[in-house]
Amino acid sequence: MAELPLVSTPAGTLxxxxxxxxxSRMRAQQSYRLSFASEVFSAFLIGLIEFAEVWVIFHTxxxxxxxxxxxxxxxxxxxxxxxxxxxxxxxxxxxxxxxIRLGTLDxxxxxxxxxxxxxxxxxxxxxxxxxxxxxxxxxTLGLMRNDIDWGPAAVVLLAxxxxxxxxxxxxxxxxxxxxxxxLIDGAELTNSFTYGGSFAAMQPASVFxxxxxxxxxxxxxxxxxxxxxxxxxxxxxxxPLLPSWLAWWxxxxxxxxxxxxxxxxxIGTRHYQGGGG
Amino acid sequence: MAAxxxxxxxxxxxxxxREFTLYRRNGKKWRRTRDTLTAVDGxxxxxxxGAAVGYIGANGAGKSTTIKMLTGILVPTSGSxxxxxxEPVRQRRRLASRIGVVFGQRSQLWWDLPxxxxxxxxxxxxxxxxxxxxxxxxxxxxxLEMAETLDTPVRQxxxxxxxxxxxxxxxxxxxxxxxLDEPTIGLDVLSKQRLREFLRAERVDRGxxxxxxxxxxxxxxxxxxxxxxxxxxSLVYDGSLPGLGATVGARxxxxxxLAEPTPDLLDLPCxxxxxxxxxxxxRQRLAFDAEKTTAARLLAAVSDRAQVRDLSIExxxxxDIVRRIYESAR
Amino acid sequence: MRGGAEGVEWLAVAMRARRTxxxxxxxxxxxxxxxxxxxxxxxxxxxxxxxxxxxxxAVMVAAVRAAGDFGGYDEGSIGAYVWLxxxxxxxxxxxxxxxxxxxxxxxxxxxxxxxRPVDVQLSYLATDLGRAACTxxxxxxxxxxxxxxxFGLAMPHSPWPYLLGAISVLLAVALSFLSLxxxxxxxxxxVETRGIRVLYQICGTFLAGLFVPVHMFPEWLRxxxxxxxxxxxxxxxxxxxxxxxLDSEAIGVVATQVVWVVLIGIAGRILLAAxxxxxxxxxx
Numbered sequence: 089m090a091e092l093p094l095v096s097t098p099a100g101t102l103x104x105x106x107x108x109x110x111x112s113r114m115r116a117q118q119s120y121r122l123s124f125a126s127e128v129f130s131a132f133l134i135g136l137i138e139f140a141e142v143w144v145i146f147h148t149x150x151x152x153x154x155x156x157x158x159x160x161x162x163x164x165x166x167x168x169x170x171x172x173x174x175x176x177x178x179x180x181x182x183x184x185x186x187x188i189r190l191g192t193l194d195x196x197x198x199x200x201x202x203x204x205x206x207x208x209x210x211x212x213x214x215x216x217x218x219x220x221x222x223x224x225x226x227x228t229l230g231l232m233r234n235d236i237d238w239g240p241a242a243v244v245l246l247a248x249x250x251x252x253x254x255x256x257x258x259x260x261x262x263x264x265x266x267x268x269x270x271l272i273d274g275a276e277l278t279n280s281f282t283y284g285g286s287f288a289a290m291q292p293a294s295v296f297x298x299x300x301x302x303x304x305x306x307x308x309x310x311x312x313x314x315x316x317x318x319x320x321x322x323x324x325x326x327x328p329l330l331p332s333w334l335a336w337w338x339x340x341x342x343x344x345x346x347x348x349x350x351x352x353x354x355i356g357t358r359h360y361q362g363g364g365g
Numbered sequence: 366m367a368a369x370x371x372x373x374x375x376x377x378x379x380x381x382x383r384e385f386t387l388y389r390r391n392g393k394k395w396r397r398t399r400d401t402l403t404a405v406d407g408x409x410x411x412x413x414x415g416a417a418v419g420y421i422g423a424n425g426a427g428k429s430t431t432i433k434m435l436t437g438i439l440v441p442t443s444g445s446x447x448x449x450x451x452e453p454v455r456q457r458r459r460l461a462s463r464i465g466v467v468f469g470q471r472s473q474l475w476w477d478l479p480x481x482x483x484x485x486x487x488x489x490x491x492x493x494x495x496x497x498x499x500x501x502x503x504x505x506x507x508x509l510e511m512a513e514t515l516d517t518p519v520r521q522x523x524x525x526x527x528x529x530x531x532x533x534x535x536x537x538x539x540x541x542x543x544x545l546d547e548p549t550i551g552l553d554v555l556s557k558q559r560l561r562e563f564l565r566a567e568r569v570d571r572g573x574x575x576x577x578x579x580x581x582x583x584x585x586x587x588x589x590x591x592x593x594x595x596x597x598x599s600l601v602y603d604g605s606l607p608g609l610g611a612t613v614g615a616r617x618x619x620x621x622x623l624a625e626p627t628p629d630l631l632d633l634p635c636x637x638x639x640x641x642x643x644x645x646x647x648r649q650r651l652a653f654d655a656e657k658t659t660a661a662r663l664l665a666a667v668s669d670r671a672q673v674r675d676l677s678i679e680x681x682x683x684x685d686i687v688r689r690i691y692e693s694a695r
Numbered sequence: 696m697r698g699g700a701e702g703v704e705w706l707a708v709a710m711r712a713r714r715t716x717x718x719x720x721x722x723x724x725x726x727x728x729x730x731x732x733x734x735x736x737x738x739x740x741x742x743x744x745x746x747x748x749x750x751x752x753a754v755m756v757a758a759v760r761a762a763g764d765f766g767g768y769d770e771g772s773i774g775a776y777v778w779l780x781x782x783x784x785x786x787x788x789x790x791x792x793x794x795x796x797x798x799x800x801x802x803x804x805x806x807x808x809x810x811r812p813v814d815v816q817l818s819y820l821a822t823d824l825g826r827a828a829c830t831x832x833x834x835x836x837x838x839x840x841x842x843x844x845x846f847g848l849a850m851p852h853s854p855w856p857y858l859l860g861a862i863s864v865l866l867a868v869a870l871s872f873l874s875l876x877x878x879x880x881x882x883x884x885x886v887e888t889r890g891i892r893v894l895y896q897i898c899g900t901f902l903a904g905l906f907v908p909v910h911m912f913p914e915w916l917r918x919x920x921x922x923x924x925x926x927x928x929x930x931x932x933x934x935x936x937x938x939x940x941l942d943s944e945a946i947g948v949v950a951t952q953v954v955w956v957v958l959i960g961i962a963g964r965i966l967l968a969a970x971x972x973x974x975x976x977x978x979x
Contacts, residue, residue, distance in 0.1 A: 108489030191471035276739035295757035
């Protein structure tokens with residue numbers, strides 16, 4: 089007589105599956121000592137060079153868009169820290185087309201977790217922490233050199249900005265991933281707002297013409313990650329469309345990005361299950 | 366689990382249809398024509414708990430598409446499908462705990478990690494109790510003889526070792542239904558045998574239902590008690606294996622190597638037919654219907670006429686069977 | 696008698712040269728055709744070009760207005776710099792070496808290339824020139840037009856900058872490819888080249904003057920940049936096309952490009968030979 093399969097109550101917590109996968113990825117990355125070390129070094133160098141780009145401009149032009157070099161430190165530090173940390177967690181999302189091709193996405197369907205969460209936790213890019221390190225260093229320098237009124241408001245703003253910024257960039261990566269289901273070679277197009285967004289975040293948005301302000305201020309709200317908090321912390325008024333008090337609205341921007349991201353992801357997976365394969 | 370979940374029907378497909386829209390360039394640069402490809406066309410069948418079903422058909426006949434719809438990867442265009450009593454796409458996550466799937470061409474293991482780690486991650490993913498996991502892993506490793514490969518990174522395993530690992534991985538959480546998509550492809554004879562033995566034992570010990578797509582008649586013969594034949598998206602045969610042979614009239618071929626040049630062996634008993642004669646009659650291929658005679662009797666008849674030095678038997682090809690079925694169904 | 700034999704020899708050489716040239720021409724055409732299939736990707740590339748261009752133009756124009764002396768650029772010429780650099784990006788393909796080459800080296804398929812009767816480096820170069828030519832039409836020229844319509848830019852009115860510029864672009868594409876080729880060959884010795892390739896991409900684009908004109912670099916950085924081939928890949932053709940350098944200075948820039956092409960080309964051949972030896976020893 090055949091035995092019915094053993095039914096047991098699930099062990100561990102809801103997080104157990106994700107932690108197991110993440111831990112294994114971290115171990116795997118660290119096991120290739122030499123390769124990992126060189127990747128960390130190159131990520132570090134990349135961080136330096138990105139800063140050099142900003143520095144060269146401000147070295148020649150003392151004040152740009154109402155910001156001087158010290159303010160630029162904040163601008164760069166905030167935007168790059170949040171972007172790099174977002175990349176650590178979800179940077180691997182741009183390999184989605186490869187995963188689809190290899191059938192890994194099908195394997196995800198066979199596991200009892202939501203697809204997006206599986207995808208997000210399927211990898212973690214530890215080497216990009218080196219880039220974040222450079223950005224954090226610049227940020228710290230900026231926080232020290234600038235004349236900031238250090239009260240509870242400033243601290244809260246900083247916290248909202250950092251957490252919100254990481255979530256905003258993370259959400260943008262998820263938007264890009266959702267679109268990959270529709271576009272062949274979609275990466276080319278999504279680069280315009282993932283890496284384009286990160287690039288725009290590093291610039292003083294006051295120099296943008298109005299359409300660009302709306303694009304990178306509200307549609308793809310990367311200005312919330314660096315420019316708005318910078319002028320708010322420094323007590324500057326800010327240009328017409330982007331007043332400094334908007335910096336407190338970062339959570340709203342985050343919610344907007346994630347609504348868009350989850351929508352695109354859902355449409356994308358529906359498309360994969362309905363018309364693709 | 367609710368009482369209704371313990372129903373006996375593991376797979377219930379009714380009028381299942383799946384169409385794909387293809388865009389083809391018709392020569393002109395900017396114009397594209399729309400074409401509808403019907404991969405699965407109105408399929409209906411049910412599989413009860415504990416059955417072992419072979420699912421065969423030519424490449425592109427719609428097998429993989431059906432499996433994707435059974436497991437929640439693809440949504441049907443029309444018709445209904447229920448796996449383990451659940452709707453695959455809507456209740457995908459619940460279903461995932463109850464089924465195990467082995468894709469022959471794709472891996473569900475972690476490529477760069479030791480096999481042991483893949484198992485522990487999968488145990489965490491299915492949130493299995495550690496004690497049960499330990500026992501189960503030990504069982505699987507024993508029966509599939511994987512003890513020496515546990516610490517090897519998956520990418521360094523041979524195909525045979527990897528397939529056994531994939532099967533173990535799919536069975537780790539003791540699913541009710543196991544679907545295998547071409548699991549023995551590329552394996553050597555010994556590995557195939559081991560795998561078949563193991564699957565048969567699973568079925569006997571745990572009542573696991575098996576659904577197997579394959580191009581290998583040996584798999585069907587040794588594992589399955591029911592065969593579904595699909596051609597161009599439609600089910601053209603649903604029954605037992607002997608019945609299949611009978612329906613199709615597919616013939617086995619006896620190849621005899623004779624001691625010396627012999628004239629063509631015509632007029633053989635039991636409707637056996639000479640197919641070819643090579644090497645001046647030294648090697649002759651004789652087709653016979655397995656329903657009408659046996660290889661032994663045919664061999665005896667040939668030995669009466671000539672001295673047989675060596676012989677071999679060719680089984681009917683799946684493609685051949687499928688083609689014949691399709692032709693007879695028309 | 697002897698003159699006749701020599702004449703036949705020369706004829707044979709000339710015919711062989713012509714055949715070889717035709718092979719490379721065919722490769723270039725094949726590269727062009729292959730690239731032309733990726734219409735959607737090219738449009739997407741154009742879109743991304745324009746987005747980046749808009750942001751950069753906004754920043755650069757503001758910088759020119761704010762600074763007293765911005766390397767001798769005014770609004771018109773900085774516009775030309777921004778949009779020309781975006782336009783040429785598609786052809787220069789900094790974003791990673793030909794992945795096909797990288798894969799082939801990684802899995803040993805490159806051994807097949809060694810067996811072919813054409814020179815490996817030159818055949819890949821010919822194919823890449825075809826590819827680059829194909830990107831200029833859907834990505835290159837529209838970028839410049841877009842820039843002209845949005846921010847405005849100042850381009851020269853006489854034909855000479857364009858003629859010399861075309862040569863410069865050709866040399867720049869060749870140099871870009873040869874550098875990427877050399878970097879990709881490192882895969883013979885290092886298993887995972889992704890880190891190096893990304894580093895190349897970032898360093899290369901920076902030193903080539905993609906984000907800031909090389910002329911704006913502080914003295915020491917400018918010297919460092921000119922010690923690398925990168926300025927010849929982007930800054931050089933931009934300077935010539937926009938009319939920033941003229942006459943003898945322009946010829947000098949082109950000459951520098953030629954020197955780099957030769958140097959990097961030779962380096963690539965050395966690496967290729969070494970890699971081939973290694974492959975033969977290892978057995979693939």
